[in-house]
Amino acid sequence: MPVELYNTLTKRREEFKPMAPGKVGIYSCGPTVYSHPHIGNFRSFLVADLLKRFFEFKGLKVTHIMNITDVGHLVDDADEGADKLEETARKEKKDPLEIARFYTESFMTASKLLNIKPADVYPKATEHIQEMIDMVKTLVDKGYAYVVGGNIYYDVTKFANYGRLSGNTLDDLNAGARIELNPEKKNPQDFALWKHDPKHLQQWDSPWGRGFPGWHIECSAMSSKYLGAQFDIHTGGEDNIFPHHECEIAQAEGASGKKFVHYWLHTRFLLFDGEKMSKSKGNLYTIQELIEKGFKKNAIRYALISSHYRQNYNFTFDGLKAAAQAIDKIQQCVFQLKDISKNKESGQVRKELQELSSNCLAQFDEALSDDLNISKALAVCFDFLREVNKVDDANSTEANALLDTIGKIDSVLGVLEKADEEVPAQIIEMAEKRKEAKANKDWKTADAMRDEITAKGWILEDTPGGGYRIKRGGQD
RNA sequence: GGCGGCGUAGCCAAGCGGCCCAAGGCGACGGUUUGCAAAACCGUUAUUCGUGGGUUCGAAUCCCACCGCCGCCUCCA
Numbered sequence: 001m002p003v004e005l006y007n008t009l010t011k012r013r014e015e016f017k018p019m020a021p022g023k024v025g026i027y028s029c030g031p032t033v034y035s036h037p038h039i040g041n042f043r044s045f046l047v048a049d050l051l052k053r054f055f056e057f058k059g060l061k062v063t064h065i066m067n068i069t070d071v072g073h074l075v076d077d078a079d080e081g082a083d084k085l086e087e088t089a090r091k092e093k094k095d096p097l098e099i100a101r102f103y104t105e106s107f108m109t110a111s112k113l114l115n116i117k118p119a120d121v122y123p124k125a126t127e128h129i130q131e132m133i134d135m136v137k138t139l140v141d142k143g144y145a146y147v148v149g150g151n152i153y154y155d156v157t158k159f160a161n162y163g164r165l166s167g168n169t170l171d172d173l174n175a176g177a178r179i180e181l182n183p184e185k186k187n188p189q190d191f192a193l194w195k196h197d198p199k200h201l202q203q204w205d206s207p208w209g210r211g212f213p214g215w216h217i218e219c220s221a222m223s224s225k226y227l228g229a230q231f232d233i234h235t236g237g238e239d240n241i242f243p244h245h246e247c248e249i250a251q252a253e254g255a256s257g258k259k260f261v262h263y264w265l266h267t268r269f270l271l272f273d274g275e276k277m278s279k280s281k282g283n284l285y286t287i288q289e290l291i292e293k294g295f296k297k298n299a300i301r302y303a304l305i306s307s308h309y310r311q312n313y314n315f316t317f318d319g320l321k322a323a324a325q326a327i328d329k330i331q332q333c334v335f336q337l338k339d340i341s342k343n344k345e346s347g348q349v350r351k352e353l354q355e356l357s358s359n360c361l362a363q364f365d366e367a368l369s370d371d372l373n374i375s376k377a378l379a380v381c382f383d384f385l386r387e388v389n390k391v392d393d394a395n396s397t398e399a400n401a402l403l404d405t406i407g408k409i410d411s412v413l414g415v416l417e418k419a420d421e422e423v424p425a426q427i428i429e430m431a432e433k434r435k436e437a438k439a440n441k442d443w444k445t446a447d448a449m450r451d452e453i454t455a456k457g458w459i460l461e462d463t464p465g466g467g468y469r470i471k472r473g474g475q476d
Numbered sequence: 477g478g479c480g481g482c483g484u485a486g487c488c489a490a491g492c493g494g495c496c497c498a499a500g501g502c503g504a505c506g507g508u509u510u511g512c513a514a515a516a517c518c519g520u521u522a523u524u525c526g527u528g529g530g531u532u533c534g535a536a537u538c539c540c541a542c543c544g545c546c547g548c549c550u551c552c553a
Binding site: 011028029030031032037038040041043044045047166167169171215235236238239240241242243266267268269270271274276278303306307308310311312313314316318319321322323325326329332333335336373374375376378379380381382386389390392438441443446447450459460461462463464469 | 480490510514515516517545547548553
């Protein structure tokens with residue numbers, strides 16, 4: 001089944017053809033580590049994760065690179081030299097690298113909580129200064145860039161395709177006229193490749209004196225290093241389209257003379273309660289904060305991946321609760337199947353169940369192949385679950401086969417708990433007491449036990465065979 | 477000012493010319509089941525897709541206008 005993806009570069013859906021058969025190279029714009037990444041950042045990272053897991057589901061070998069920006073981006077294009085990382089460093093009176101390390105750790109922790117598969121390499125900008133200098137040198141040598149004092153600028157008029165990704169033209173950009181004129185630049189749209197500013201905390205030696213790299217060069221340099229001058233897919237948030245990715249293309253293609261990236265995927269912004277997320281509105285939640293509020297980590301993951309990546313998703317606490325319910329629906333089915341798998345005889349897998357599984361997987365594949373149509377894919381998943389729940393005479397072999405199918409789906413979704421949650425001995429004791437009371441038809445004691453378990457934050461459900469399932473209580 | 481996206485049930489969200497009197501999830505209501513619950517299953521919950529026109533044998537899907545929301549053009553996933 002061929003995969004179709006919407007390519008920002010061509011502004012249409014295209015069949016995905018990897019450069020090397022069976023292999024995919026993906027570069028994702030990662031976090032700038034001057035603060036805790038929030039749910040919006042993670043939506044974009046989760047889209048990359050979903051894409052990667054889906055390719056792996058289809059049997060492709062994925063090489064995934066995600067950069068860690070530990071050199072701050074400039075706040076503006078004027079010569080102020082203040083950047084976010086530096087700002088935080090000055091405010092917290094810490095070394096920029098110390099800040100970067102702290103927030104990188106925060107990012108990694110949250111990624112793990114969200115069950116994001118680690119990238120193969122997380123290159124740090126500060127560890128690739130030499131690669132950036134080399135690329136800048138090439139651009140100067142080839143005439144794409146010019147030196148003014150200790151600063152290097154990219155001359156956008158030298159790169160014919162500048163604006164192709166974003167749809168901007170130089171004329172339109174000039175009409176925007178929100179750019180402060182910098183007398184050093186030949187054209188207002190020229191962007192910095194290397195900057196000189198003695199006030200800057202992070203400085204490196206270069207052929208043009210001490211300074212620091214411009215905003216965009218790190219991604220061009222690092223992606224080329226780890227994936228080659230040409231690679232398959234580049235992902236990021238919609239805000240990256242311009243100027244960041246536009247400039248990346250100009251740099252990489254200027255330096256190599258080859259087409260840089262074949263497919264550009266951009267994730268649309270997340271809204272919170274219908275509003276743009278921003279610091280002033282106080283709705284920039286981090287993953288850790290949501291977990292502290294009592295929401296489950298897999299519900300956060302589900303909520304963030306459950307709508308199409310090219311659509312604004314309105315993130316709400318109610319949505320998070322709905323997500324938790326949806327996951328429990330899957331989890332419940334898994335629980336029943338495991339129960340059957342343990343307690344029933346083995347046997348043949350009926351043809352109709354084989355077909356149920358293979359149809360489900362084929363439709364799931366088809367849905368995601370359709371530009372990652374996750375809504376359709378989830379619908380397939382729940383339709384399958386309904387059919388499975390109707391089967392009341394499965395043998396253990398069949399249960400295992402169905403579990404295997406759910407496992408394959410979850411290898412992409414990544415929302416199921418790997419192991420059954422550790423239930424405290426005290427709770428199990430109460431559940432056993434209830435079981436005994438039930439056997440004696442002592443409903444009063446049985447109900448009291450169940451209430452007590454509920455009060456302790458757990459939920460006890462009876463199963464038809466006289467057994468029970470204990471699960472974590474809801475959030476809030 | 478330039479470029480782009482969106483508006484589908486109480487909420488989230490597919491569908492993008494006939495299979496649609498429109499998937500799926502959450503919620504609600506009724507039923508089966510259960511000691512009672514929960515879960516599961518069955519059924520109900522949009523004859524209608526922001527509004528008004530048009531094209532077409534046929535439109536949620538195409539065109540036009542209008543209204544509303546959002547994003548980018550400036551650090552931002």
